[in-house]
Amino acid sequence: LVLLTELYISSMPSSQTIFPFSVSEEHKCLNSELWHACAGPLVSLPAVGSRVLYFPQGHSEQVSASTNKEMESQIPNYPNLPAQLICQLHNVTMHADAETDEVYAQMTLQPLSPQELKDPFLPAELGNASKQPTNYFCKTLTASDTSTHGGFSVPRRAAEKVFPPLDFTQQPPAQELMAKDLHGNEWKFRHIFRGQPKRHLLTTGWSVFISAKRLVAGDSVLFIWNDNNQLLLGIRRANRSQTVMPSSVLSSDSMHIGLLAAAAHAASTNSRFTIFYNPRASPSEFVIPLAKYVKAVYHTRISVGMRFRMLFETEESSVRRYMGTITGISDLDPARWPNSHWRSVKVGWDESTAGERQPRVSLWEIEPLTTYPMYSSPFPMRLKRPWPTGLPSLYGG
Amino acid sequence: LVLLTELYISSMPSSQTIFPFSVSEEHKCLNSELWHACAGPLVSLPAVGSRVLYFPQGHSEQVSASTNKEMESQIPNYPNLPAQLICQLHNVTMHADAETDEVYAQMTLQPLSPQELKDPFLPAELGNASKQPTNYFCKTLTASDTSTHGGFSVPRRAAEKVFPPLDFTQQPPAQELMAKDLHGNEWKFRHIFRGQPKRHLLTTGWSVFISAKRLVAGDSVLFIWNDNNQLLLGIRRANRSQTVMPSSVLSSDSMHIGLLAAAAHAASTNSRFTIFYNPRASPSEFVIPLAKYVKAVYHTRISVGMRFRMLFETEESSVRRYMGTITGISDLDPARWPNSHWRSVKVGWDESTAGERQPRVSLWEIEPLTTYPMYSSPFPMRLKRPWPTGLPSLYGG
DNA sequence: GTGTTGGCGAGGCGCCGACAA
C-alpha cells in the first residue's frame, strides 16, 4: 500500500550543496529542499558521519504521539541503557509516506565505544541548520480552495515571487504550470490572472490534485521555485487529532519495548541500529548533534528565574520567538531516566495563550538571555554527574 | 487517522451465542459474524479464558509479512524465551482498521506458571471453530462492478439467497437495501431486477460505496443476511503486493525485537502482554488452543511419506482440501528456535500449481491420512524432549 | 487583496438494454 521513495543524502558531496532533483531518475530521488520545506523551518538533520546524541526518551515520545497511547508501566527496565547514547550517524535517508506524503527520515546510528569517544572533535560536526528555500510560499487552504466549486486563489505576493511572470499582453494573462511533488509526480495547473478585482488563480488541474492528495480546508500547500527553475509542490496536513494509526501490527507497548531493547542491544554490542524520525509527529528532535548538546549543557549556565527565548513555527511556515522564564530544573522521569537532560527545564511562557506550548523543554532548544535576567537565582545549575567518559577531552583535539 | 471500533467478546455469555449487533450502540460494537466472514472461513479465535499456545516465531512472521521485510540477523537472542509459551487468554477484542476495514484481533495473554499448568484440563478448551454465517455470499469485483459506468451485478443465486425477495408484480421489481459495514456505517443501495435477460443489479448508491472504500477490480465484497434480518456488508481486498506499510514509526528490526522482548519479559514475570493477530496478513495462526496443540503433537503419529490433507480458502470464501505428502520433519530455525513444532513438517503438494502453498506446515494444520498411507516409513516420529512441565497430568483431571 | 457565491456551460457519471461469452 505504502511505497517509499528515498534520497540517499549520504551520497551528497556536502550538506551545503543543493541536490539536483533529476540526477538519478531511476532512484526516484526525494528532493531535499522540498523535504525540508515540508518538515518545517525548525527541523534540521545532523550531518552524515557526524557524532550525535540519541535520546531513547524522545524516541519513546514519538511512538506515544504516533500511536496515541502512553507507555504502560509494565515495560521492563534496561539498566544498561543510558538516557542518552553518543552515536556515529552513518546514514540518513529522507522518506515520504506514499499514502499521506508525510515526511520522515531514517537514520542508522552506531553507539561509540569509549575508545572512539576520544577521537578529536571535528568543528564541522556543529552542523548547519538546513536552509529553507528562499523562493517559496505556504498557504493554508480555505473552504473555497478545497471545494469542488472552483480553483485555488493564489496570494498576490506569493504568485509574483514564486511563479514565472505572466505575459500581460494576453487577455487574460495565463500560463500552464507544472509542479513536482515529493514522489516526483508531476501536476499541471492552469495559472490565470483574471476577475474583478484582478487576482491570481489556479484553475484546471487543481481539483484533481486536491482529491488525489485528499486535502481539506485547514491543510497547507507549499510551492517552491528552485535554482533549477523547477516548481516543487508539497503539502502539510493540519494536526487533525494525530494523523496516525494505533497500528494493527504491534501493540504500542511492544513498540516501546522494541525501541528500548534495540537501543540497549546496540549499546551493549556497539552495533548499528535504525530509527525513524518523524519531524511533524515527534514533539522534539531526539537525535541531535553532539556539539549542540555539549554547547548547551557544558557551556551554558542557566538557573531558575532566568529568561529565555525559543523558536516556534508559524502558520505561514516561518518562525517566531516566544519568551518565557525558567521555573525549575529537574528530571522528567527520575525513576526510569535519572540524570537525563531530556526536557529537564521546567518553563513558564509569557503569553497567556501558551497552553499549547510544552511546560518542559531541553537545554539545547532554548536561548537563555544571560544579559537581562529577570532575577538571579541563588542556586545556579550544576551538573550532578560530570560526563562519565572522557568527553571534555574531545576538546583537547 | 485510524479510529477503532471494537467488540469485547469477553463479555459474551458464551462463544456459541451470536452477539446482537445493536446491543450497545455507544460502544459501536463490531459485529462478530461480519468480522469472521471478513477474516475467512479458516480463521477461529480461541475462547476467552482458555489456555493457548503462543508462538513468537509465528508472530515474527506476521511482522515480516506486514512490513515486507525479513528479520535482520542483528537481533539479540532471548535464551529464556521458549519457542512456545503456554498462556491464559484473558481477553480478545475484534477490530477493524478504520481506513482500510482490515480486520484484526487484539489478545491479552498471560504466561502460565508451572503451578498453574497443573490445573485440570477443561474440555471446553478444545474451542469451537467459528461458525461462518449461512446466509451470505462473497463476490470478487469485476471491472464493470468497479467502473463509474454502472452498478453491481449480483449473481442470481446469491441475490435469491441473501436479499429479501422482490415484489415481482412491480415492473421492474425493485427495492431499497440497507447494509451495515464493520464500523456500523449504513449504506443504501437500489436493488433492481431488469435487463434482457433479466438480472439482479445494485445501482443507486453503489458507486458511492466503491469510491468511499476505494475498492478496485479484484477486491471482494461480502453480503450477510443475519438472524436479526439485517444486511451486513464486508470487504476483502485482493493481496495487491501486501496491503501494508513499512511503518514510518519503528524500524522492522525494532518491531521484531519488541515482540520478542515483550514476550520474554512477560514469560519471566508471568505478566500479561498484548498482541495483535491479523488473520489476512499472517501466514498462519500463532495463537492456538492448547488442546489443539496437544492433540496434534501428542496424539498423532506422523512420519515421512505419510499422506495428509489440509484446508485452504477458495476465492468464493469457501474451503477446499488439498492433498500432499510429508517429505521431512525438522526444525525451521534450529539456531534460534530449536525443538519448536512451528512449521516443523516439510511437505510436497499433489497439484502442480502448488507453488503458492507453503513448503512447511505445522502439525495442527494438517489432517494425516493414517488409514491409507502411501508407504509407511521405518522412522515414525518421536518427540525428542517430552513436555518439560507436567503436561500429561493435565489429562488426569 | 482575497474569500464566498450565483450563474451557467460542458463533461462525465450513472441508468438502460443489446449483445456475446
Next chain:
DNA sequence: TTGTCGGCGCCTCGCCAACAC
C-alpha cells in the same frame, strides 16, 4: 447466467465575475 458496451439524460464539476469585508 453475467461481463462489457453503446446510447443518452442529467447532475455535478468547474470556469467566470460579482460582491463583500
